[in-house]
Amino acid sequence: MTVPEDRCRLVLIVPDIADMDEQAKMVADALRGGDVASVIIPQYGLDDGTFQKHAEKLVPVVQAAGAAALIAGDSRVAGRAKADGLHITGNLAEFTEAVEKFVPKLIVGGGSATDRHNALEIGELRPDYIFFGKLDGDIKPEAHPKNVALGEWWASMIEIPCIVMGGTDPKSALEVALSGAEFVALRTAVFADPATAPSIVAEVNALLDEKAPRFED
Template identity: 60%
Template sequence: MRETDDRCRLVLILPPTEDIEKQAQQLEEALGAGDVATVILPQYGRDDQQFQIAAEHIVPIAQAHGAAALIAGDSRTAGRSKADGLHFEGSIEDLRDTLAKHTPKMIVGAGGASERHKALEIGEAQPDYIFFGKIEGDIKPEPHPKNLALAEWWASMVEIPCIVMGGNEVASVVAAAETGAEFVALRLAVFEHPEGPAAAIATANALLDEKAPRFNA
């Protein structure tokens, strides 16, 4: 077992960009700098063809570094790009249908857990993980207090792993890890870091090594 398997790990969310070549290079730098469990690629405003091109750039890079590559929303793009899975946000009924179609062949995780009742409904569908926060929710340095509270509540009572959205500063991983969440997601904290993505990932992992609770302690 890797040391990182016993504490909160990083999830990277790709920000919107028109320069996918540059983003692919940034991702390569980030993943080469330390442990990352998962990379999530959202569609944002891209049309289907642009999204497919982006996925075909990003998925192999993530997988080459041992990170799971997830596509947010589009199962066709996920299949064509040979991604590891889907990040789903939608109705409970559509989530159940997506899980029935794609698991266990693909990872299917679920967002949209805005409060406890909705989180429990999502949990009953048995996704591979639940995501607390919004993909574009890193608008402040720290994670949103509501997401931290939900993650702490969830991690204390449910076995399905959770991801909590971090803030736009790397140090936000500490507050996220202290909830007991298995994963913390970063976006702008990595891709807009003043010293570059590699420095952000190295710093985030160092903070988690030092301060994150150990699950088996």
């Protein structure tokens, strides 16, 4: 059994489900499947008040499983829900403000880096991680080749960890891991069928244990 930290780890993105209890149960079940580094909780189309309720329900579930709960959306929601961090999807100004205001109290990362220049601008802010892809960008079975390429380039030269968005096929996690990225994010691949979410998390971890490259200390 390998220590998960020495290879690419899984990040889950909470699916867009209006029923709060159902959403929390799905996440709790998935987390029982095995190692998950963090869970990103997007706002989707919810107003701040409703999102607040969702976040307050989800954050303790995520933290109880030993993962970091990251709010993608309103920083006030992150504070009130006692989340571990903020996932920023906005522009550089928004990112800069979040880093200045919340690091090191909260984990701050994210980005909408679509090319190397964007990525390096974000990197200069020294966030806790950078994210390649969109939170709902899992539209094909495989990870988007551009994001995998960016992850490979970044991981080969920059200390700040990166998360690369995977595809709808759980096996896309390995494709991301082979790029050298520290984390792979999955959403539909895990949550398309709630009943199989725990077994898919277990399967992805087994695949990464077996085939993902190991990081040097």
